[in-house]
Amino acid sequence: MCPLARRSFLIGGLGLVGAGAGLLGTAGDAAAVTSPEIIDCAGWGARPNSDVVPVRSQRPVKIIVHHTATPNTKNLSRGAADNLARGIQNFHMDKRGWIDTGQHFTISRGGFVLEGRHRSLEALRTGKRQVEGAHCSGQNLVAVGIENEGTYTTGAPPGRQWDRLRQLCAYICEQYGIGATEIYGHRDFKDTACPGDSLYGMLPRLRGEVAGALGQAASSSALQLASWPLLRIADRGPTVLAAQHLLRAAGERDVVADGQFGRSTADAVRRLQTAHSTEEVNGMLGGESWPLLVSVADQAGDADVASAVQALNAGRPLSRSLRGPADWQQLLDPNTPR
Structure with a gap:
């Protein structure tokens, strides 16, 4: 969850690959994946949830990785981890009006794994139930949300935090029968920078390491999932040019197709987001607004759509139609x- 998405303290992404798809088979019989030590809600001093936490009799089918977008603290202690969990819960309940912490699990920079929403650990241990979260709308019934303390726009998570993330993801995958290729970032589903450019770029590595822990082999193409690009103010290039042509095809005729994502382009994206009641109206073109934009533009079918294709395809038309x-x-x- 990322503050650029919908929080000032803590914020934060649909996939095309089915559970386990792209796996080339097993790499031999690996030892059973063990759970990292997980501090339950009572252990870090959680408040009671304000209403009944919904528990569904279904398994989640994916994992969504977030960063907290909080400072990259050098305090790696257990006390700091507990304080982080309490701060997140207070913000979600007192400022957001939620019944409890939004995500299922949190990993501190010191490598402490904490239960987020009540009963998440209980449900995970069964391997058959899912606690409905609040970490990514549209995905809260089908995805386990993991918050990673810090801001990873640049720089990597500390080694111990990364190790616990890999271990937790592998354990979740084993418990629920989720393929290692079903690990996503928040931005895959929403108009947000979360989990940060750096951590998002590390997700293929994470999928590969989780596959290894599960005793599976996966091709590099299976680990590198197709993703929607994230466009923001000051971005430039052919993808921006294509977006501008699509915005024009969608009715934003005043947008100048110059390949530079400036204020006027961001304002056009905000109008698209407002018209379609997206979760965020922030002018960032990401995982929630791209599908809307291409669908609306496809219906228009004017010359700007063809120009968008040419911008993305090195000036050449496609040999087949987009569906x-x-x-x-x-x-x-x-x-x-x-």
């Missing part, structure tokens, strides 16, 4: 072979 957001996502992803 919905999934095809657009593949075209927009810089990792997709041209």
